Amino acid sequence: MAQQQEKTEYDVVVIGSGAGGLSAALTAKLEGLDVLVVEKTDRIGGSTAISGGAVWVPLNDQAEAAGHPDTHDKAWTYLQNTVGAAGDEAVRHAFLDAGPRALRYLRERTDVQLAARTYSPDYYPDREGAAMGGRSLDPIEFDGRLLGAHFKTLRDPLPEFCVLGGMMVNMTDVKHLLGVWRSFASWKHGVKMLLRYFGDRLSGHHRGTRLLLGNALAARLFHSVLQQGVPFWLDTPALGLETDANGTVTGVKLCRDGKEITVHARRGVVIATGGFPWNAAMRGQHYPVPTGPYSMSPQDNAGEGIAMAQQAGGVLGTGHAGPALWAPVSLLTRPDGSVLRYPHLVWDRAKPGLIAVDARGERFVNEATSYHEFVRGMYRGNDKATSIPALLVCDSAFMEKWGLGLALPGGCPREHLVRAGYLYRADTLEDLAKQAGVDPAGLAGTVARYNPLAAQGQDPAFGKGGDAYNRYLGDPDHQPNACLAPVKQAPFYAVKVYPGDIGTALGIRADGNARALDAQGAPIAGLYVAGNDMHSVMGGEYPAPGITLGPALTFGWVAGMHLARGTVEHA
Template sequence: MTPFDEVHDFVVVGCGGGSMCAALVMHEAGKSVLILEKTTLVGGTTSRSGGVMWVPNNPLMKRDGIADSDERAATYLDQVIGDARDAPGAAPARRRTYLREAPRMVDFLIRQGIRLTRVREWPDYYDELPGGSVPGRTVVAELFNVNELGDWRDRLRPSFIVAPLPATLEEMMELPAYRRSWRVKALMLRLILRMLLARLTGKRWVAGGAALQGRMLQAALRAGTAIRTEAPVSELIVENGAVTGVLTVRDGQPRRVGARLGVLVNAGGFAHSQAMRDRYAPGTSVQWTMAAPGDTGEMIEEMMRHGAAIAQMDERVGNQQTHPPGTEHSEAKPTAQATTAAPHCILVDQSGVRYQNEGGSYMAYCQTMLERNKTVPAVPSWAVFDSQHLAKYMLAGTMPGSRKPQSWYDSGYLKKADSLEALAGLLDIDATTLRTTVERFNGFVDQNRDDDFHRGERAYDRWLGDWLHRPSATLGRIDRPPYYAVPVVPGDVGTYGGVVTDEHARVLREDGSVIGGLYATGVSTASVMGRAYPGAGSSVGPSFTWGYVAARHAAGLVDTQGSPA
């Protein structure tokens, strides 16, 4: 066997959510870590995202007096995920481990100096089920001054959440109501003052995933973690049936890197591989994803080459999107979640029929759209709304009431008509069907109860809507012309399936045996959440947690039962 060019205790492939968390665990254990990132930027899709972690019974909930427990969270997960017989990533042992270790992971990061907090209210996506939490189980990072990274500040992948002001994720959610709320006007003033102070003091604030990963990167660099960009891994090196290193590139030359304690794969999924999408998730497109460009799936295929089992490959973290002219090929795709969940708007298929709750989990929303498309054309579907909606709510990243670009009308992206019948003609929908659909919905609005899909009955639906709209935060009549429509597609922020791992994050073969020395986390793996998305951060939370679990196991900090060694 050719000798290694260099050897480290732990080698991490990819620089997403769990990578730097694993590095901090190894550093505390006195071990050396090398992170290899194939792109020019660090942070992965986590950095691009809202940077939210779904962690039940976390220490920040305790800080704020929010009741929760492992038992309550287990009840909720069981209700949402079910028996998961077709989703081995959500095996009972893995669920129990997640509920136990995720709060410990958060506590560990806080001890490492990572400044975390929680959003005051972000309900679980199925909060009406037993064990659901209305205050929510979210964990986020505080605003981060990216200039603290020094030479690394321009190597952090930026978030797709772009705000004109230095606002936290929670504050950004309130900004669209600034014209209608004095409280939000006061918030706007505070943010302007924060921006002016930042300019005077030379600070460059980032929020969301960029804040989370910026803080993680800062901590990892302080701990002495070696991080290399433009260092793709092409092969896992296997000796006597166990992974002992990787083949990578440094300065354009192949380099064999040994790993004494193991290799952790956190290289993302296959959101940017149309070939893998066609094989595992047909009917979806790379043009609909907001995952980081490095999500091309080759590390999943490399692990498969060494016998790794795969599961849940047809699932994605859905993200309903609408694509105005000029955004088709951009990395940041305008989301339609808040659009169709707000009052005065519904979603219809290409026959003009409403077929689901426009609020709720974005993953369930996109799953339903794809399922509907098997029997009735529904990709794209149409968001249908009136002038009230356009005046009060954001559309495709533009502020409420703002004039929309003429190119939106000229291209046919934004349809506009003085009557529902005329709008139906523009959409090639039977006019009577569309009129009947809208009138039925308006009847539900009048009785303040959606008898078809129960929109607004769960706290999360109402949270997505408009807290200023009465009596319902999400139900509003569609009756003031002109009428409008935009196409909505079942986009995603990443895939949700991959290699199967056990409760120690070790990669498993088809027969259930462990591939020695090989660990995996993030969307390189079959999700512990199975085929559902219990709450905000159900990808990022597991990515961090399984990185934490893998590093502790590899470093010998736990025994095979998960207890402290």
């Protein structure tokens, strides 16, 4: 791309290289515009590359084939029953209309290939309009070798999504690896994965090239950018927007090779820099108390895009249910003082034989609920007793079968985690509680009350395992409740979890064409927002897996189409 780096005028400048930004860039390019992508880090992919990769788009054209035919009325009813007044109704209509069209466009004209889940309940499956599958899609596995020398330019996934120092795994892979000695199919699957991975490393790749989850989505977008010849500038922070006398956004000030330059944008600028989860001042202003640096987003996502949009007249959204998309996070302090964050999303909390307790040693939430609702429960519980941090507790049978956070199952070494203060281990519940700073009698009493009911598959206090989403993440082979089992076999284990997030929901208010709006609700000419810089269409609610990436791809496409055509027809 070096031959194009001196050019300082384009039709469109896109700031940020996650799903929202790259979707906008690709669409604008495919519609005939001259596009530049600028990225302040040295890697492409943003939050998308380290995410789970789910994309939620109701009414997509794969839903019926996946066994879950959808209707507009059903999807709208579900969003009304989960989002309601927390989100902008007009933008919600635009999402339902444009989402299926955006996915079809990207599938037909780029390498963005997704597969609808045949079974994946929405997070509130008992509310009217919910679906049991079809609305959430996953990126199809991608061969990183297709990126050639640019493979190293793609942001690496979270270490927690890898084993053996760089082999990506999804939930299906983990289940096969855990059953590799019990099933020939699992053994065959595991051997195939290992041969591919070791072949990659022997070939000189810094990690495995079998890409999954959000890393596969980012790779597919990046591969399409390369195929379309869209120039991208790395290590190029945006410093501010250029506007004319009428307030129209006409370009971007950038820091390029240590010098400040201005790149002009004839049609407009798309801001998609990933929200503000690592901006301490904004967290302090907008997050509930207590908060801390617990985000799973890249640490470069510090709100500069939102600040630039505000300086050009944009305003933050209002009426939302919360500022962020929550996830419980455990913290390991490494010997060098750096902190590793582990998100307890879908693996351990719902499995039978784990409970979460507050400082009194008492349960305060359904452990199998969504990660977003779990943290909400932490904040609610903290008003009554200290549930921040909360303690996840299990016994040795659970540990050997499922693991707990960074502590892996199957007899894997975990003494280093105990020494580091991440993992607590004791022969009695009372000693475990003392180590973790929890009331010993309270924890012992909680477990004594919990165990007989759990053995019968009952949780009258919080209803763990009481709906399809809970059971989806539990153990289907465990009866009578996929999510409940006693905590009884010493030694006992625990980790502390904190109220983390996987990104912010509070962003710049926009219309259904992804145009940033000013304080009077009027579009700011030449300024578009996408991804987590755009105020969430869900208003800080979290109805289903993939409600960040689905709107990001959708409104990136909408922005690209509007920039190219001046309009996006909505039904």
